[in-house]
Amino acid sequence: MANLAGEHDDKEKNILLSSQKLSSSDQDPEPGLLTSDNANLKQVTWSGHDDPSNPLNWSHAKKWTATLLVSCFTFISPVSSTMVAPALDTMASDLKVKSETEQYLMMSIFLLAYALGPFIIAPLSEMYGRVVVLQSANMFYLVFNIVCGFATTSGQMFAFRFLSGFGGSAPQAIGGGVLSDCWRKEERGAATALYSLMPFLGPAVGPIAGGYLTQYMSWRWIFWIVSIADAVVQVLAFCFLSETYAPTILATKRRNLQKKTRNDKLHTQYDSPDRTFGQELRKNLVRPVKMLFTQPAIQALALYRGYQYGLMYLVLASFPTVWEVVYRENSGTASLNYLSLGIGFVLGLQFCGRALDMICIGLKRHYKHDGRPEFRVPLMVPGGLLVPCGLFIYGWTAYFKTHWIVPNIGAAIFAFGLIISFQCAQTYVLDAYSRYAASATGAAAFVRTIAGFAFPLFADSLYKNLGLGWGNSLLGFVSLGLGTVAPVLLWFYGERLRAKSTYCAG
Template structure:
């Protein structure tokens, strides 16, 4: 960056006494000379309650300014402001008369008293904004009444009108403006039109975007510009620039380009809403009860060297979390129910962080204030973080937590090939939070926090996590800090970060063996659910079942068990370990699946199918958790890619194989064949699949040490987690039905999801009759038609995840980087039309019996639309009920499983009365009635409904 010193006034110069050289000392030279592009980031998280603790407006402003200076000096890329549950206490203690209200109801009425989080966000945003843009972007507000007392951050993008840099911040203006004197007259409601977009970048003349944007950009939109010229042109007129992402100056040239700001409803949202693909690669919590900083820095450097194998990034996105007056422990305690809900911790804050640090072990004062801790912590960690960040290489693809597209019962993960450099990627599930420091605290948290409602707009990052759905842990939270505090000699932890007993440190062969076995387990259950479909008529003939409803029940009763199994077996795996529950459940499935092959009556068949489904449901609920135990976030891509294929291929492979088996042998071999395959997997699992759940492994270690040493005080950091079986089961069983009974959003979406799921199983159950009777195909050839459904499920799942995130990020960017669950709705619109189109196409093609490819095309469209709609519904529920997301999805899961059981029962009579054409039309019209209005109603009224709910985000 070059500076024209001729026109710069009031700058300090020094005259060399001997050589008479003139040195410009107005700015450090490093400020102007970035060395190389920077991919790594630094995030700081702290509570907004520190503002509530300040006694007057001047002190609040001063506090925000001091924090802003620290963020700028140490090049922090993101600041997360979270609720630690203390601001209400401060407000009551001070007996303020100001009434708290949501700031987006009336931006003129919130303040540092009523909404300290928003106050801090407001002032930090103001400080980060380049001065020449503030008048346009920040209207007058009481929060800014003391803005003149704020310090200048003077960051690289705070450029003067005669300074040059190849990047610059600007704001769009209306096309009618010809010079900067007209900027003050522009109205925010105007929209740039045509192919020309003008930007006020602080120069005497406006800048024109080249190439022009594909769509018009609203006036008063802040943009980051990139000029073609690296050198100062000298004359700042007729300039053109390209609009780029706000991270481009950092990633391409290494400029520090300010910080982004995000608010979180609690510690859990700091993690779960992280915008980075693999979450925070390393997290640091600060507390006076942590390990000494010098010890931690030594460990960090050692860990960086040990993890360089394979060239994967180790500390790409670092998070540092600071506490408020009551300390970080109080924030964790306040958010304990949410943390439990997403399975990232309970009452012990050390579980949340890779490091638990004491920044000043020899402090002379009883307390260290948060603003002091921020300066102190960033200064002490700056050297270490720089060392670690230099080792980073491009990040691995993100793992999107999605529920299986093909089978719709699995809870699997989608592998996204977007890369870190993508402009759109940096705001995905916005929430790269850093775990906060309780170094600021001088007193211990002593109040028991009650269930508190979510307030901020929340975007859950990679899906849900739940106490009974342990596979869904956000990737950056699965790597919990398990070394504990060195101050507790009775704490049993891993021997070191490289402890070979830790599944994440297992040899690669052992990890891959576990991955393939779990993937095979997960493949079997969906195969068993649908493999019997081509054999239904044969089963009915042998058992004398003439009632078509009972014949269909042979297929669908397996799915009914899916509504019950995960709610019970998932929580049991938290208490007794993943592998023991998985193995026992699979044995349970295996025994009754074999029993199906030996059944001698329809009663036995129905009972055995239900019980085998009960055992099979555990494989889907627990399997993914094994992968999260074994693989670190930056290693997990290939493993999850293999695992996620299993439930997608199962529903298509099952009927295809079942058709050939039934045609060439007997329907009993449909069950025996799957049992033989499952038995082989079970045997392999007994030899090669060992326990991976860290709490279970550490508890076993503690028990062994207690026996060897006689020290009964030995414990793990997972003890005292309120893991009573009765409480875990009551939460898993009661809350989903509570949401289903009281929440209109859950009710509507669960009904629509149930319709999609039920229709899918209706089609699965009626395929054999269509191809064997109407088209005259043999059982084995007719089974090949299931491939169209499998392809539709697979393609829908592969397209949905990246497209859903791209749409969300763009809408969020247009909404001042504030995310809303309603931004998940647009993808439901094409799905709402694809489902009825596919049903009509399939039904009327079958009605008139045209070429066999036509019903298959309709089935493909229906299957793809079902998955797109299904994933849109699920991600909306996750975002809308972040704190209770797992329970909301569980409620929908119960209803959809019941629908999957019941829909095939009325299908035969419906088609007998109406035939395929009008029978399918009934389903298509129902899809229109249920599906088409839903996204539009959610878009218009979703926020209001959430505002009235005590469970939903934004309420």
């Protein structure tokens, strides 16, 4: 019996739970149980290093299935945020909206809810599991996005768009946690690159589809087409998306063993029997707010990512002026220029996904270290330089009315640098806050989305006062400062900042 306990010790030494001696009064334990000297008091854990129920041990096919499905959800809701942009005039006419502010709110109110949602949805996923919360929230989004197509007044549209935005925020609140659950640090770069691409690619693709749907069908079909696509992804998720959150998986395993053994004292390391449901709920709901206001690493990266995300929405807001006013293209042709951003994002994904993991592995060998979040930082430097470079090219070539391909090249370079910068910051957060990745990404996403909501508000006055050349140059100079200073500070002081946190991994 002592040998059996020793075998369990060997199996479990690299798992989060500490091994304990087997009581002589107990029978041979079930796989995945650690027993204590107190009779009938057993801790439920993984069955070993290679336990197939542990998401870190899933096959690559299963991990990529989860990544692709979550990424599809993360793509669809940002599409909803900008897809209505080409149809705002038509919608305002049908819904009798006269104020320009109200007209803009029909689009941006979605982002307002998108920013608030993660503060509730992310902690709920750390109580009940990623998948059940993600799919429930997506169904909520799906219902209200469909109803948007039937709105007959501006008040209905505002209400339905806000509620659909709340449900649509789930993928950005939970997706980072899913990736942290099932991918190891040295494997995480490519998966996170794909996931991080979607919040950028969605707003770039949305206006193209929205423009043609409005022109050839009706603005109402904008909502219905997106809902059909979302419903297809939801069905696939019901069939193929498994739970990834370790505490939830072990809690399910504990309940099954309790039924089998009739031992109510079985527990996991994540159980908190001394807390009531209300206390646990309050603790989880407060966590992302607390992390946003107390974690310097999250604050620094949230501001960095927020500025970059706001830049994207500001550039998107300038596209109609550049292509329809300066280059005098019709709305359908003008919408095709959004493809330059999409091309930049996709090329950035291909480069960053591979480079990020290679750099991380190389630095681990060089420093003989098993991995630090700061190993994600070096790639932020070229990303931080490409963003202002793209802005300068886009702004000044549009100002001088050069051939239309040149500002598109500038926009593509801007997008290329944007996805690299965002990806590095996203992966840093996942590495630093693995268990609380959902709360950490939800807190950072709040700042990012508020920036996306606010930046377009001053786009018109910025370009009217400074013009396309100097307006984009001002944005580029600020981005250049952030893109060079932030990586240096994180590289030298990131570990010190994380050492003060009780939420960081390790």
